[in-house]
Structure formats: structure tokens, C-alpha cells
Amino acid sequence: MKSLPARQEQYQGVMDIPNEMQHCSVMQSHKGRSRDGHPLLSVVDDDESVRESLPDLIKEFGFAARAFSSAEEFLSSGSVDETSCLILDIAMPGMSGPELHQELKRLGQQIPVIFITGQRDETIRARVLKQCAAGLLLKPFSDVDLLAAIETALQGM
Amino acid sequence: MKKLGQDRVHEIKHLQRCINDLVSLMALPAIWSGHEPSQIVEMLLDALLNMLGLEFVCARLDDPVTAAPVEILRVAESCKLKVPRQDIGVALAGWLKRDREIPLPPTSAFGEKISIVPVPLGVHGEIGMIVVGSERENFPSQTESLLLTVAANQASIALREAVLLNEQKQIASELDRRVVQRTAELASTNEELRREIAERKLAETLLSQSHAQAVRSEEKWRSVFENSAVGVALADLNGRFIGTNPVFQKMVGYTDDELRQLTFLEITHEDNVEHNRALIRDLVGGKRQQFQVENQYRRKDGQAVWARNNVSILPGTDREPRFLMALSEDITQRKLSEDALAKARLELTKVASITSLGVLTASIAHEVNQPLSGIITNANTCLRMLSADPANIDGARETVRRTIRDGRRASEVITRLRTLYSKKDPIVEAMDLNEAAREVTALSSTEIQKNGVTLRQELADDLAPAFGDRIQLQQVILNLVRNAVDSMSTIDSRPRELLIRTEWDNENQVRLSVRDSGAGLTPEAADRIFEAFYTTKSDGMGIGLSVSRSIIEAHQGRLWATPNDGPGCTFSFAIPCMPKALADEETGRHPADSAADAA
Numbered sequence: 001m002k003s004l005p006a007r008q009e010q011y012q013g014v015m016d017i018p019n020e021m022q023h024c025s026v027m028q029s030h031k032g033r034s035r036d037g038h039p040l041l042s043v044v045d046d047d048e049s050v051r052e053s054l055p056d057l058i059k060e061f062g063f064a065a066r067a068f069s070s071a072e073e074f075l076s077s078g079s080v081d082e083t084s085c086l087i088l089d090i091a092m093p094g095m096s097g098p099e100l101h102q103e104l105k106r107l108g109q110q111i112p113v114i115f116i117t118g119q120r121d122e123t124i125r126a127r128v129l130k131q132c133a134a135g136l137l138l139k140p141f142s143d144v145d146l147l148a149a150i151e152t153a154l155q156g157m
Numbered sequence: 158m159k160k161l162g163q164d165r166v167h168e169i170k171h172l173q174r175c176i177n178d179l180v181s182l183m184a185l186p187a188i189w190s191g192h193e194p195s196q197i198v199e200m201l202l203d204a205l206l207n208m209l210g211l212e213f214v215c216a217r218l219d220d221p222v223t224a225a226p227v228e229i230l231r232v233a234e235s236c237k238l239k240v241p242r243q244d245i246g247v248a249l250a251g252w253l254k255r256d257r258e259i260p261l262p263p264t265s266a267f268g269e270k271i272s273i274v275p276v277p278l279g280v281h282g283e284i285g286m287i288v289v290g291s292e293r294e295n296f297p298s299q300t301e302s303l304l305l306t307v308a309a310n311q312a313s314i315a316l317r318e319a320v321l322l323n324e325q326k327q328i329a330s331e332l333d334r335r336v337v338q339r340t341a342e343l344a345s346t347n348e349e350l351r352r353e354i355a356e357r358k359l360a361e362t363l364l365s366q367s368h369a370q371a372v373r374s375e376e377k378w379r380s381v382f383e384n385s386a387v388g389v390a391l392a393d394l395n396g397r398f399i400g401t402n403p404v405f406q407k408m409v410g411y412t413d414d415e416l417r418q419l420t421f422l423e424i425t426h427e428d429n430v431e432h433n434r435a436l437i438r439d440l441v442g443g444k445r446q447q448f449q450v451e452n453q454y455r456r457k458d459g460q461a462v463w464a465r466n467n468v469s470i471l472p473g474t475d476r477e478p479r480f481l482m483a484l485s486e487d488i489t490q491r492k493l494s495e496d497a498l499a500k501a502r503l504e505l506t507k508v509a510s511i512t513s514l515g516v517l518t519a520s521i522a523h524e525v526n527q528p529l530s531g532i533i534t535n536a537n538t539c540l541r542m543l544s545a546d547p548a549n550i551d552g553a554r555e556t557v558r559r560t561i562r563d564g565r566r567a568s569e570v571i572t573r574l575r576t577l578y579s580k581k582d583p584i585v586e587a588m589d590l591n592e593a594a595r596e597v598t599a600l601s602s603t604e605i606q607k608n609g610v611t612l613r614q615e616l617a618d619d620l621a622p623a624f625g626d627r628i629q630l631q632q633v634i635l636n637l638v639r640n641a642v643d644s645m646s647t648i649d650s651r652p653r654e655l656l657i658r659t660e661w662d663n664e665n666q667v668r669l670s671v672r673d674s675g676a677g678l679t680p681e682a683a684d685r686i687f688e689a690f691y692t693t694k695s696d697g698m699g700i701g702l703s704v705s706r707s708i709i710e711a712h713q714g715r716l717w718a719t720p721n722d723g724p725g726c727t728f729s730f731a732i733p734c735m736p737k738a739l740a741d742e743e744t745g746r747h748p749a750d751s752a753a754d755a756a
Binding site: 049053138 | 176177180181183184187530531532533534535538541542545552556559563
């Protein structure tokens, strides 16, 4: 069985970094580091199975990871300053993913954000990417796609 | 430090590829969205060709509108078959057929060993068929089978959505067309109305003049009367005609002389008589000077004609008593188009409710995709932990535990779906269960015939109206019918018979049952068939009966299954209806009512 060749090109629609982001000037330095020296990735998702599984995978990639069940929990956690990259669910009760993204910008926090969503709605996708997100992954996504998105996001630092 | 065996490394890599392929397949619908069915299939074939390293892949797609199948063939560039491309398509014709009766053709046409696998699109292959070919003898492996099934499922959902979208577009454009047509009709009606008002004013002016200058303008008045574009009729206070113009005579089909023997009310359609009588009484009694009414006249030839009438009472003179004048315009055409419009709207509502049946399946697919995310992440993590050096066995065990638990969680999705149905109160209305059943069988008749099933309906004609949500109940009936048809698909030793019956269940409930001559139920299955994710079908999801039971329970009814005396089994549901005593009383009174009407 061959794996699908050149899958990145073929499925660009799923996780490309589109043109409308090129003029965004978000990619500024961010010095987030967890205490053990690995870049800290924070996961914010109301789905418990994502909060359990994703941090383990991220740790396998060699990063530090923490999970939060809501935007509010993340904001009040004290982890905001340490976070190098945020993996953020779009649809959550309370403050939504895009709203948290805006709030972080308002607070002067330039954390690159990778949105994850189970909804295949084109309008949400377009709106999120206009907000200068570092990436957008549709659930379910593969480890390879996630790692690529994280590396792209961290390169902007 | 333990070294991983070569076999295990190989197997882990293999599983990783499988998961990645699975993710690629899950991502396809996002790319497909908005595309035409044939484009969706082309993309699917390309993906499968690459992913599975096939020699060729071919698809037949049934167009639900024209019923003309589209066939698409993809042959790998590296294809080692000596058969020319065009011959591959010909040799595959037998494989692309849906008919399960015909044994699959031999592969000898390809001149060498090849493994060919047909994969149906849609639960019953009603959307189409995919046929893949590989030169590998052990094709398809377990994981390859899984990938093929997932790919076909994803494509089926996307194709159904594409068809639905197309239908909705068609409905929208049809509505637009009718609105434009209707607007044009209204505009022209308005124009006519303006003209009519002008004419009426003219007629009134002339009429008042005629009173003042009765003798002198007699001829002028007569000319207007005779040549008016609208019908004009004069009558005495009893409504007896004393003069009509040619337009009016033509409209009602009587001559002037014949009309002079008749009254307004005698040529008025029986439905409108009382209303008109009251209006004329008001006119004569001085309560009003004039009235406008749209009513039907009965023509001499018995045909009904719609007219808009402006009726006024005109003051008498010394020599003449007061009299009535009606200006009548034939609006039959407009009424017919209004009726056609109402009918079209009704049809469109029906289409909309039928398409909502399809929406249910789409929503299930979407909901089930969600928990798969956790499962895939866990599986990926597990494989990474196992391939690490040293392997993180404890971590892997934990991820496997979570994978299993997430699988269970997926079934909670169905529980949520059930709650959705029990929470969402059905829109309860008095509905005809027989009619609902007839609509469903009409909808499934092609499927029933295609499967060689004989349908018999025994619908009780003394059934009281049931209380329920028609659309939801039709979903249940449709589900039971499909299950019954499926259960007989492998039966060849006896006739495939489907019986749909309605009857009284008790004094307050009506029952509908669906009886098949299929494989029947084992005692073990009979206990579990209503559980979510339990299925006896090779290609079912195990959701239909579980959701059906929720719907019936939300109706304060019950749904159950019983084995037949002979082969097969019967599914029945009973729901509340108008109590028998009340219903008998109603039907008992009806004949008397109609007799009174006739008299």
C-alpha cells in the first residue's frame, strides 16, 4: 500500500496558509518557554478527548503541552505569557476561539494560533484566516499535518 | 535497551500509513464541497488509485434525474496489463452492474491474474458502484478494505449532499420563475383593474348624464353599453335581468332574451348565492351604495366562470324605479393561475419534507466524524510511542485505553441524537396514517421493485386520524420498509413479500406494521436490535431502529418486533389516535350531513 504521494499539495484546501495572511504582521518574536526549556504549546478545547489526547501527541513531538477547557480558563491560568503557540478550537461555549484570539491581540499577546475545527464551513474558515491565524486544521487531522502547522507557526517567532 | 524487531517497525509504519490515508479520506469532503457529482467521483478515483497502488479503478454513477449512468475509468500509468484501455472499460461492464442476482464475471478477460473488488456507493448501491483492480493476489488486505469502505461512505455522503444541493437550487429557481410569472400576472391584472375603474367611472358619468339628459343621450349611452370591454348587466331590485351587453352575454353563455327570464342569483354558483343575496339586500335596504365581489357564475353550458363584479344601485327617476347595475370582468384565467400556484407551492412543501429525510443521514455522518478525531490522535500518539527507542509501552497502553473509550464515546453521539428527538417535541397534528404510508411506499417503490420484492398494502379504511408528526413518522415507516427490503435481499428460495398493514391497535391507538419474508430474527438479535450501533447488516450503521424507537416513544407510542409464524418478522408501531368511540360518532354523522346537503 502506497501512501498518497505529494499529499500536502493535493490537500492544500485543508491547511494551507492563504494569501490573505501575507500582509498580516503578526509574526513577531514571542519568547514563550516552559520551565523545562521546551516551547510550551497550549491546547484550548471544550472536548475532553481532545484535551487528553492532543497534549500527549505534542509531547511526543518534543514540546511541552498544557490543556484548557475554555478560553476563560486559559486567560486566567497564568500560562498565557509562557505559551509559544496556541492550538485553539473554534466553536466553544462561552468565549469562542476567534474571540479569544482577538482578546489576546487586544492584550498585546502575539501568540501564533492554530485553529482546529470539526466544522467544514467555508465562511468560518475565511473569517478565521482573515484574523491572521497561523493555521487551520480540520478534525480529524494527522500527526504529520499538525507537526507541519506547529513548525510553521513557531518559525514566525 | 530493547531493539524493536524489524517486523514490528514494519507493522507500525504500515499502520501509520493507514491512519494517514484515513485522515486524507476524511479530508476529501471539505475539498469536494460545492463540486458536481462527476467531479467528486473523479477526485475519489484519483485518490484511491494512488493510495492503494491500483492498476485501474472505475466508477458508475447513476444520475438521479436522468437515470443515465456516467462511467469514469482511471488506469495507472504504471499499469502492467496488456489489455488496451478501452477494453478494460468493456470488460468491467458486468462488474459495474448493481444487480446482486447476476454472478460476478470471471477475470479472464484481462488475460492474467488480477483481483477485482466492487464497492457499492450508497447503502444499496443506489448512487453507483466503484470497481477497483489490483494485480496483487492478496488484495484487498484488511486495512485496504477499511480504506475502500470509508472512501465509499465519504463519497456517498458527499454525492447525496451534492444531489440535495442541486435539488434545492432547482426548487429555488423554480420558485423564482413562478414569482416572476406571478408578478407579471399581477401587473397585468392591475393594468386591467385601472382600465376597468376608468371605464366604470366613464360609465357612471355617462349614466348620471343619462339621467339628466335621458332622452337626448339615449343613443350615446346605448353605444357605451354595447361596446364596453367589461360585461354590463342591469337588473331590477329582485335581481331579474332587464338588460345585458354582449360581453356579459358571452361570459355567461346566455342570450339577452334568455337572461331576461333569469335573476342574478339563478346564474350564480351555489357556493356564492347566500353571500350575494345578503349583499344585494344591503344594497336595496340602503346600507351600502355599491359592493365588489369575486364570485363564480354557472354558464349555460354548466361550466363555472369566475367574475369580479362591481354592483351598484342606481337612483330611480319619476318614470323609472331604482335598478341594479353590475360591471363584470371575467377573471377565470387569473383564478386558474392562482390555483396552479397554490398547487405548486404544496408540491414544493412535499419536496422539502422529503429532502429532510435525507438530512437526517447527513447529520448522523457529521456527528460521528467528531469523536473520530480523538481516536485518530490517540492512535497516532500510540504508534509514535511504540516506535520510539526505547518504546514507551506504558504510554502506548494508556493511549490504547483512551482509543477504546473514545470508540464507546462515539456511541454517545447516537444517544445525543436520540435525546434530540425525545426533547424536540413532535409537531403533533391529526394525520392520516394510511396517507403517510402511501407516500412512503411511493417514495420507495423503485427500491422495492429493484429488489424483486412484491408489495402488498392492507390499509384499514375505518382508521381514525392519528396524532403525530407526519414527517417523523414517515422517517420511521421508511426505515422499517428499507430494513424489510434489505432483510430479503439474500432470500431466493421463496417469494420476497412485503406487507404494510394499518389497523386499530386498541380503542385509543392505531397500529402500522411492516411484515417481511426475510431471514427473520435470532432471539439474541431480537433483544438487541433497538440498541444504537447494533446491526445485522454488513453495511448498516445500526442507527435506524434506535432513532425510530425514540421517535415513536416521543409520540407516547411503542415500537416492537415479532417473529412471523412462517419466515421473516414483523415490525409494528402503535401511536395514539382519536378515540374509537369519538371517531365512530363522527363517521356515523357524516352520511346524514351529506344527505342533508344534497336535499
